[in-house]
Amino acid sequence: MRKQLTAFAIPPERKTGTFSLLASLGFALLGQTLFALSATNGAGYEEISEWLARVGDNASPLPGILSYLAAIFFLLRGLKQLGTPLLPASAPQTASPALAQPARMGFWFSSLGLALFAAYQLSLPGAQERHSNGYPILAVWILSLGLFLYHQVNLPTPRTLLDLWRKHKKEILALLLLLLLAFSLRLLDLELHPYPMNNDEGEVGKSALCFLRGECNNFFDIGWAHRPRLAFLPYLPGVAWFGNASALSVRVGSALLGGLAVLFTALFAREAFGRAAGWVAGILLSALPYHLHFSRTGVDNIVDSLTSALLLWLTYRAVQRGERTFYLAAGIIAGLCFYTYPGSRLSAGLALLFLLYVSLFRRGFLRANTTNLLMAGIAFFLTLAPLLGSYTINTNDFNGRLNMVGIVESGYLQSQTEATGRPAVYIVARQFALSFLPFVATGAPANFFNSPRPYFSFGSAILLLLGIGLVLARLREERAFLVLAWFIAPILFGSALTISAPSSQRMLGATPAAVILAAISLVSLTKALQSLNQAAKVAAPALLLLFLLLNGVVELKYYFGEYRSGNYYADLSNEIVYESRTYISDLGKNGIFYMVGAPVTYVVFGNFGYFSPDTPKFDFNEISPAFVSQVPTGKNILFVATPSREADLRQIAAQLPGGEWITVPRRSFPQEILFFAYQIRRQP
């Protein structure tokens, strides 16, 4: 019995460390509680200059911050006293013999020449109209990359793949399981949650539809919201498979991107901080409401989390192993980052920053990897070349989005400095606070999420902040530097330096880093706990699993429960457009749809175009007998009116008798009317 009890006893030399850890957790709990109690989603919480003055009103994050500083201090002290490394060790490297560089003829001129040729073709004035060359240019581009890679990499043979499977069977299965979990959570009831489908999703759907209907052929053209049309490629399978009948078809693309982001986040964390951190990060991200939500909306913001995780995993792996294949893959993915949501360009910037950091601080790295870096650069260039060609005639589109939303470019910073009399630095700092606090303290109003709760749950927010403390303490380590930069960059560039902070839709690139930070602290704490005694060695992993389970339940309960039932995502206009789709699509090409919707709903909204691309649609807002008399006879006609325009629709119905009056209630609030419709059938 005594022997059994000693298994639970903490050795004296570990007691101080244990106390420090407990103190750390205590202060962290206190800090998070103070955040929870003080945080307001109203204006003022982010006013840094008033943090001190507002302490007494319990409306300042300052006490929470101070408490967290203490928590981090004790955590560092505790880990040191217990002899636990601040950051978990990285996973052991395994060789990739199958991907070794082959000795083949190099198609240097061909690959570069073809890429330049594609770029040149796309840079010709009027290239956008020449859609007939779109697919040939795509083929030239792929051939260019293929020829380049032919010299550089060997594709793994079935035998080597089989060897790999045999060697890492368990881990691969576990990864597949994680992927399955991530996909499942992202595909569950996808059509109706989040509800309703927003009009940007319709724009994405329209862009995919454009290719499927053969109206667009040029993937390098600039499409909706200044995006290269290639950005909509992930949405093609969903729209092709499910058709343009519901939100599901567009959202499947995002779900796939989000699921893959989980996988690559886990792989990066595994590579840099060990297997345990990998699993923890993957599980945390798979259930993170913020990430889940954008993985379930059919807009491509979510791709930021995938590109950042994938590219930085490849870059980190390339740097650590010196393998050409990963350098090349990183170069290609960095190039592809420019083809999608503009936030993804930040991933390429981060990869470059990381390479610079390693070049500066790791002796001999540059010399040993000059060729690898050069090849990565060429791969990057080859990937990017056609788009560069396209941008030469669409120069305004390259930074088109940033020019609209950047606080400097749009004049917001200047106007704020003038309005508040504060220096620009303060405005940026306030913006940063506004953008950062939703991760741990405040809600994330509007901006396609509108969550009253922080992105991270109470428990995982603690881990995130402690994780930040840990990487700050080990910032000289390449992996620590990378993960911190990865976390901060999207917050700074995606939200703090853009208008309407916090811009939830533009900070998704930070989510993988955030969960990795949380995973680091959780794994470090677990390892420290394990070092206390025999019982803790067994109990700590169980506690970790328990935490993950509980945290998962909390997160999913929030997103599929409170967030949904609270209708935080509800939007009357989007609902009207979405629910009227079946009525409009019945009209087909020959009917006409009139929207009596001002000032709420107009036919230019993307979902109208997505669901009923062929139906003629008109806004019909000035109601007069003369106007109504001009409505064509002999066609099927549908009028849809918002509740506030009911009287106008009744006037139309009186002048054009014989139609059917339809009243549609709101799905989320059945007691409320969503819209009225008046349908005149003149053709079978």
Added chain:
Amino acid sequence: MTEEFLIQAVLLLAVLVGLDVGLWHLRQRKINLRLPPISLPRLSLSGWRRQPQEKISLSAGDAPQTEDSSSLQNTPVTVIPLSSGRLARVSIQAELPPGSVLHITIRADEEGQVSVWQKSRAAFSWQTLQKPFQALSRVLESFLPRSLQAWLFGLALGVYLLVRLWGLEEYPIYFFADEAVQTVSAAELVQRGWHGPDGEFLPTYFQNGRYFNLGTSVYWQVLPHILFGNSVLVTRGVSVLTSLLAALAVGGILHRFLGARYAWAGILLLSAAPAWFLHSRTAFETVLFVSFYSAFLYFYLAYRNGAPNNLYAAVLWGALAFYAYSPGQLIMAVSGVLFLASDWRYHWSQRGTVWKAAVLLAVAALPYLRFRMGGQYEPADHLRQLGSYWVQPLPLTEKLKSFAGEYLYGLSPFYWFSTPFTRPLYTALLNFFSTPWFDLTQFRWFEAMGGDLSRHQMKDYGHLPLWLLPLLLIGLVIHLKRWKDSSSRVILLAALAAPSGASLAEVGITRALVFVIPASILAGTGLNWLLAHLQSLPTFQNRAKSLAALVFGLLLGINAWMLTDALQNGPLWDTNYGLFGMQYGAKQVYEETVLPILQNEPDAQVMVSASWANGAQYLPRFFLPSPLLERLSLGQIYDIFQKRPPLGDSFYFVVTSVEYEKLIQDPKIANIRIRDQIPAPDGTTAFYLLNMDYGENLQTLLEEEYQLLRTPVQETLPYLGQTVILQHSPLQGSAESLLDGDPYTLAMGKAANPLTLEFFLETPIPLRQVQLKTGSMQSFTVTVRVYPPESETYTETTQTFTDLLPDPVITLPLGNSPLLAGRVFISVKDNTRGDPANVHIWEVLLQ
């Protein structure tokens, strides 16, 4: 469109794969040099095993099947451990007999596995693709260069040609009459049985407008014209291919006479010089001159460097250059004198060859002597037409000062390297260094290149790129230090000679273009020096090839960028597409619009405006077959009012948009019907294709208009030391130019025939005779009436002149004794034309 794209892509791919095969072949042969003759070495790795120590062992045998292997104990093996401790680079150099197989075994320590990257230059696993390529490469082998530098030299020439031939018709966007005239003159020479317009057999020079300045350039186009006919592509293509001489000469000089290892860099630098980039894509005769001059330099240097017989080739190329371009005559002369003086000892030592070359030179000079003795044209005439200060009534010291100023300006970096971006910097620097008593901005030397027309510039580029300046300066210093070396001296003297031709009038890029050749050589020298120093740095040691490839890639990128920029943005650099801008539209008007009309409608007549292009008369002769020219006329719509041919839907007019705006407001014209519009590159309408009818009351309106143009106007001018009132028929040009003492300033009557001038003198003068310089008229009558002061009676003198020389100076004596004149009336009537007519008067002198 897709088919065109696919054809382009396939052709490009074929060329590029060819280059890749060549490169592969080159690398392969390098190994073959070690292991001749047939068998390729095969590298094989025997995997990784867990062993206590890292060990590398080598063995070699005659064939892979046998176990008869021997260990290569003395083979150098280098293992470079890298920082992580996990990676190492293993370098093995082995000399093996033919057919050998090299086995390499790498054993890792027991800590873990080792991953192996296998790099073998000799093995080529894609056998199916390799075989045809190998066969092809064997065929090509004899043509292939022997070293990387030679390859790059060839590739540089390829790049040079590619960036010129690609989109040749699209940029420059204009096809200038000065380009067309070369081919037109060549075609007409052939048609006339090798006689000139005056019946001269193989004339030395052909006329371009008022200038007799086309020589070699016309003969150069004869064969292409006979073989391929007239087209923009052929005319310009000939120029581009000829300009390859310049590229070859620059590369050749750097390689052969200046010992540059990276001689190909000079070719790419020349190719990327914006002034040359633009002009070498045109058929202006300056391109031919520069190209021939480059060849002249090359062969002169060959002569000077121990191969005396090359002097004959130098003379021949020099002669071709001399006859190619009129400002080039002085450049050739100056170069000749400078080279003669610079290398006189050598010439003396080779006097046998030099005398023979002198005879050749004398033969080459015969056409020029024949031309000069024909008296058709004086060099001074050309200068006068160019507005040169040299033929103006100025003191010699002023002329020399102007010459020095222009000459130095032709060497000024402010001229060659200035861009709109650097100009503010220059201005700020000049203002900073200027003082009230020493204003630098007054010096021509510091002027930016603003004087050149936009059609002779690549917008925002500068004539030479600014990044070339440091390289050029390095090269300059190197050659100055090597002044005693003849080759260096020749390059520097060529640079000094370059602006001499332009200095006689005003420095302009076409006249000073030859400067790009010494500039490229100097910059090429600078770049070679830089690369040589880079190679000596530890980072670049043993990486000469990588460095070469890097620099090649960089220069290739610059060339590609310029080409893309020019083709894509060039059409929009200057949106003035008219006479004073780009003169855009020759191909679009004649080839794409007028030609189909004349071919498809046998009754069609077309009148094309000539107001938008210099030398507009050459353009239809270039684009249209001779039989169709009969139904084409050049000029303004107003020109038909006199004869008034019947108009209708088959009488077409091509007018500029500016003219169109005037036409639609003109009551003399009615019922304008737009048949087509020719867009300018910026999308605006450049030309309209119209039908129209005469307006109602046309005759009345014309009479009113003519009356207005005949009604004299009055102005007060200083003349003969007093103020005179001059009442004259309306003029195009200033009346002052009649009295300014300069016989080369023109005033032209707007319509009045006779053109009248009436002088009201404040102080009466004794008048003995009246001297007039008029325009060329077959027959004209001059009447002078002299009124005494305060009197309405006059003395009249009239004389008719016929068949005088062009622009004659005539004197009309007023009697034996001078008449006291208070008022003088002069009338000049063109007897061959009615009213209206444009009577030309250059100068009036009351004596």
